[in-house]
Amino acid sequence: MSSPSPLPRRDGSAMVIGGPTTVLDLGGLRIVSDPTFDAPGPYGYLTKTEGPALSEDRLADTDLVLVSHDNHADNLDDRGRSFALAAPLLLTTTSGAQRLGAPATGLAPWETYPLRRPDGGELTVTAVPAVHGPEDGERDAQGEVNCQVVGFVLAGAGLPSVYVSGDNASLRTVAEIARRVPRLDAAVLHAGAARVPGKFRGRALSLDSVRAAAAAAVLGVPVVIPAHCTGWAHFTEGPEAVERAFDDAGLTSVLVTAAHGTWLPLTP
Template identity: 25%
Template sequence: MSTSLSVTRIGHACQLIDIGGLRVLTDPWFTQTATYYQGEPVFSRVEDLGRLDAVVVTHEHYDHCDLDALVAGGFDLDTPLIGPGTVATIARDKGFRDVRVVEAWEATTVGELTVTATPGKHGVHEVTFVIQAGGRTVFFGGDSLRVPELDTIPERFGHVDLAILPTNGLCIRPLNLQQVVMDAEEAAGLTAALKPTLAVPHHYAFHSGQLGDRMITKGDQDPRHYADAVARLAPEIEVRLVLPGIPVLVP
């Protein structure tokens, strides 16, 4: 029997991944500000997360690195926090005591869990992650653009059981609509290359408020565009659109 694998979206890119009882929290975001709105209910409070084996953080943007919320919620600061150097500096300043720095293709282990940073590209320095344990492999795409190196993940790591990808194609209006996140079509193309058993989109409900949506950001909030693109490019791959708080079991 294969190792159990499930994922529960807390909200946005904050996911709770469980591999055979090893629990990993990704890109924590539990609060909001005047220009950062979740756009959907946040499933859990920090206080209700329970024991975690690790936290992985792709980059330092507030909606992916809400470490203040973890500290305020009484989070165990001995929990290993894994991310690039830019994140590590912030985490140490917040009081995290077991901070692991990984850059692209570097790995660290927490017990039976292996976390490997993979390339990413965004408005700031970002990595993505391959998370493995018990013969299971998860790709977590943060809010990266699609970069060619990600297509090599199956060659490097073997079969991908679960791919979690951003899909909103976020563009920054003051920067002449510079795109900083892969869009639905690009995410579908990466999905076709990764060939996961199951694909789950995220990072689409976020918005910048009524004023911010007109002046700061532009993005696609409909994950069905991704599902439709995967159905066209790789119809053999199952896509699951998931509300916050609904556990998804991966075959």
Template identity: 30%
Template sequence: MAAYDDALDLHFIGTATVLLRYGDLTLLTDPNFLHHGERAHLGYGLTSPRLTEPALDVTQLPPLDAVVLSHLHGDHWDRRARRHLDRSVPIVTTPHAARHLRTWQGFRRAGGLRTWERCTVREGRSQVRITALPGRHSLHPVLRRLLPPVMGTMLEFGRRDGTVALRLYVSGDTLVYDGLDEIARRFPGADLAVLHLGGTRLPGGFVVTMDGAQGAELARRLGHPRVMPIHYDDYAVFRSPLEDFLTEADRLGLRERLVLCARGQHALVTPHGDRPLVR
């Protein structure tokens, strides 16, 4: 666990689920705790079996100060999360997902942020400022209306006096498009980018998450010094394995930026620009 040296501990649980610990704060991203063989519901009758086991069960989580949810899909918010998470925990998500969580699932502290809106979560001597960032689950105009809205997030960790020690970008299930370029302009100093990959493919051949080539291209555009790939092998709808991303990152000269953290491992990020320690 991270101590008061301004280090951030990322525990990769699987899919897009990461447990984040910074000082007195504990956050969780995109809670997905289905087990191998269980099916995630993706909407309109579409399901996909999980191919892996999460590194933790939802019942093993520590107390949470907040959940950051990129969007409302069954591989990011599943029935195990719905049943077992504390309904009083703050959930920072899209307005669409927040309305659903409050109205239909009883998570009364779910709050929605529109793009570039922000909120702050504080606990003890620590705080994190959460900014909603642009994202598009599909570039197809019809699919964009059918799929739930998605957001990326910038998490700025620091002390309660407002000092920012570390910035963490989480892409959410977006594809690459020109609207993402604004992220690098507004947050040029982010320490680590966590990218949702997988090349998720829907019936009809529609790709709705970044494949390896798109992920490497986004890493190039952002220019962040460290990049951690996640969300690439947990479900049958993921069609672009991690090797695709690694190959393209090599081609673009990005290999030295990569932080490869397997399920169950921790990556310790410091504000000094050192390569994160993976263990």
């Protein structure tokens, strides 16, 4: 049986294919964040309710995989892990890189990794902070809430600058990113208000819809693509809640959504 044909590239665009998993085509490079390709079903204490819009076979030409954290199946499942480890380059947390092994490279917050673009330019990937739970949540010995997580900022000359939040619930962290990154053109926000019984009194572990709208306002971005708000039973707010919150905030014009598997522009 022949392999499925690769997904045609569309530079300057993003595609959410399920859960947090997002394809970004930038500067001739294909980037996939938080790959999850397993079928629906129970995964420990989490339950997956939807499969991806595309199989990993369609993305075999990926140049870079970003993993905000490897600790939870809804951000890196079994097939996603195999996909990530087969990629030419995998960027993740410092602790995650130790667990995953080659080709994973760990980045601490505000550490930057440069990649050569096919056109001879450069794409820089900067790891940025994330707090995977309430700001006042109990912190471990390393100062992390829940576990170590990073987001990413992708930037390069002539390219839209894109923030991928990872599982961040902290508006204070978003404000820090807005202060330190001079220009952002688009944001992919994990906005499903993930909640797990017994953790932090059931408070959200990722942005809820209202805080996603607030994050968009703080960042001042003209394009916001919501992700990680369907596909798992512990997501408590879906696309309708996100759309309502952005409308309430007067920010509908920046919200860009479509069915999973649909290309979305990273510039207005």
